[in-house]
Amino acid sequence: MKKEYSIIGGGKVAQTLARELNKVGFSLQYFWNRSLDCGLDPSSYGGRRVQELSELARESNWIIIAVSDDAVSSCASKIADTSALVTHTSGLLGLDVLQLPRAGVFYPLQTFNGPNLPSLSGIPFFVDTVEKEDRVFLHAIVNSLGGTAMELSQKQKERLHLAAVFANNYTNQMLQIAAEICALNDISFEVLRPLMDRTISNAFTAGPENSQTGPAIRGDKHTLKKHLALLTDPELQEIYKLLAHRINPKNREL
Numbered sequence: 249m250k251k252e253y254s255i256i257g258g259g260k261v262a263q264t265l266a267r268e269l270n271k272v273g274f275s276l277q278y279f280w281n282r283s284l285d286c287g288l289d290p291s292s293y294g295g296r297r298v299q300e301l302s303e304l305a306r307e308s309n310w311i312i313i314a315v316s317d318d319a320v321s322s323c324a325s326k327i328a329d330t331s332a333l334v335t336h337t338s339g340l341l342g343l344d345v346l347q348l349p350r351a352g353v354f355y356p357l358q359t360f361n362g363p364n365l366p367s368l369s370g371i372p373f374f375v376d377t378v379e380k381e382d383r384v385f386l387h388a389i390v391n392s393l394g395g396t397a398m399e400l401s402q403k404q405k406e407r408l409h410l411a412a413v414f415a416n417n418y419t420n421q422m423l424q425i426a427a428e429i430c431a432l433n434d435i436s437f438e439v440l441r442p443l444m445d446r447t448i449s450n451a452f453t454a455g456p457e458n459s460q461t462g463p464a465i466r467g468d469k470h471t472l473k474k475h476l477a478l479l480t481d482p483e484l485q486e487i488y489k490l491l492a493h494r495i496n497p498k499n500r501e502l
Contacts, residue, residue, distance in 0.1 A: 253275075254280075262312070276293035305329060312354065373393075
């Protein structure tokens with residue numbers, strides 16, 4: 249297995265992959281990013297920044313496209329003459345977005361936000377390729393990173409990405425709302441940590457369907473209405489009502 253790769257994109261996914269691949273002996277060949285200002289310094293991994301994607305396409309063995317979903321197709325179209333394996337890191341997009349003979353998906357199911365880049369050990373990677381040999385190659389890479397290589401149909405992967413958005417992005421938005429309520433009332437957000445630790449633990453041990461608690465599941469109208477009165481933002485009131493009804497249809501008339 250030739251341990252070389254090139255990368256398109258300089259965000260946190262690209263930074264994490266470069267760092268982790270370097271740890272297991274992979275060498276960065278070339279790097280391209282649309283702006284000079286990014287967190288990935290290719291020289292740290294023995295790589296060279298190129299000005300044109302065409303140069304990267306000619307010389308690379310494995311190209312990772314680690315950009316936003318909306319930019320994947322455009323980047324792929326600019327390396328259409330490459331003979332390299334080209335993989336994107338999107339959880340939603342399939343092989344067809346690349347329109348290349350050696351297309352692949354290399355999707356790590358993890359959040360890359362936060363003060364520190366995450367380790368990829370123990371992380372599920374969802375892989376797919378046009379060519380069988382390329383799939384074997386990606387499985388070997390995931391194993392070397394300490395991750396778990398998995399294969400899903402495109403339909404399953406799209407649904408998994410949707411589930412991940414609810415579990416991660418929207419849960420985080422609920423925590424942001426909670427943090428704002430705490431901040432406005434001189435309460436430390438940190439006091440919610442034990443509650444959240446147990447909430448997540450219960451969801452994965454007993455199942456979220458068996459772990460719901462609070463006034464909404466009980467149908468405690470007095471408490472629900474008191475909470476709504478405390479929320480001065482009409483949008484937050486609507487969010488609260490929708491969730492209360494989702495938890496217990498008897499809360500429809502709030």
